[in-house]
Amino acid sequence: MTEYHFTTPIREEDVRKLRIGDRVFVTGTVVTARDQAHRRALQLLAEGKPLPVDLQGGVIYHCGPVVRRMDDRWEVVAAGPTTSARMESLEYDFIAKTGVRIVVGKGGMGAKTAEAAQKFGAVYCEFIGGVGVLAANAIKEVERVEWLDLGIPEALWVLRVERFGPLIVCIDSTGRNYHQELAESINKRFQEIIQKL
């Protein structure tokens, strides 16, 4: 369990060093994206149009924040992760086409995302579910917001962060998927417990 501190944009060789269970802190830019933002981004890219933010070497965050409008700026009040499984069907293409290096969410992702992580050099990290105010404290500024027509939770929030984490590596670029491994052991223990009831 090694601790890493990265500044965006992150190089492929750096994320390829990461292993399951490592802790990461990110400084620089983090962009929120939930399912609707993933869909719109993939649609724009399919039409050959650019995204409003460059994600090459970037970090995306499965999160729908609580925000407050303060005069001419936005303040993030709470910003913990949302369930990543909802993005599973979209994440392979998203990683492949944007060059994003770290995907942050909660609850784990599936085989396609693990395949993309290995192929394109990326990781999936768990930010503990529910730690919304801790995450918000690492967000120093809302640089801008795009696609606000999708609603506050679904919009693309471009955030300037300092020491954003701890992010726990759960899919690394070697093909390992911690949630998948854990699910197998949970299922085995469940079968044993049921036998003994």
Place this chain on the structure above:
Amino acid sequence: MPAEEHYEIVKNAVVEALRLAVTRVPSDVEAALKAARDREESDLARNVLDTILQNIKIGKQQSRPICQDTGLIGYYILLGRNFPLNFDLRRCLIEATREATQRIPLRPNAVHPFTNRNSGDNTGEHIPHIYLRLVDGDTLSILVVPKGGGSENMTRFAMLTPAKGIRGIKEFVLETIARAAGKPCPPNIVGVGVGGTADEAMLLAKTAVLLPVGYRNPDPQIAEIEEELLSLANQLGIGPGGLGGSTTLLDLHIKFAHRHPASLPVAVSYQCWAARQHGVIISSGYHVEYREHILL
């Protein structure tokens, strides 16, 4: 006091209870998380619990929502038959919800299920939920429950055949917990409702999940099943944050109703570690008292 003043007192108390609910967890839950932190053996599990406890501390200090999912708002009400209610309580709760959404703030979470349009103020068709129970006494008790989507999504219900019996109930509960794994933000509290009709079983599960950590069913046979299921669930290895460990559940509560001879309904309801709730009790003279729990 005129009715408008009563309306204002209750509305302000509900807004305050919502603020208390979303910015902190009940002290029994925090104590249980601390005890779990000292009990866990792996570095990763201890780390996860440290992160959770740090988040709770910041939420309390800065009076900010501990989790960005400030939930779908529900009110569980115990109305004493001698409480002098002389205003529109329903309108009062809806207005309190709107005001709290603006002021705390809360994330607007009420979405039309067919148009997907977010109402923007946490109110809408049948939202906030209002559950009313008529009781003895002269007080009005309101338990404010902002319910997160991640834990609510793990709810399960089954109509078992009565022949499955207690073993069938245990199997269904453990299967639900194993399937949910890390998704409902563990360590969790689980509520189990057994018997009655489908709606009654679900209401029992949903109110059982709100009981304090350490509370045991007064019936010793049921208390024993609660403890057995709690211990077995914690052997699954799901752990804090779903990243492995021995603390999957902080507690498990069972409530029951008598059943129809042909039916054995079982409902399982989930609460995340951010077990947000807060109670407010209004006396007949409209004095306000806040409580972490109201037993439903």
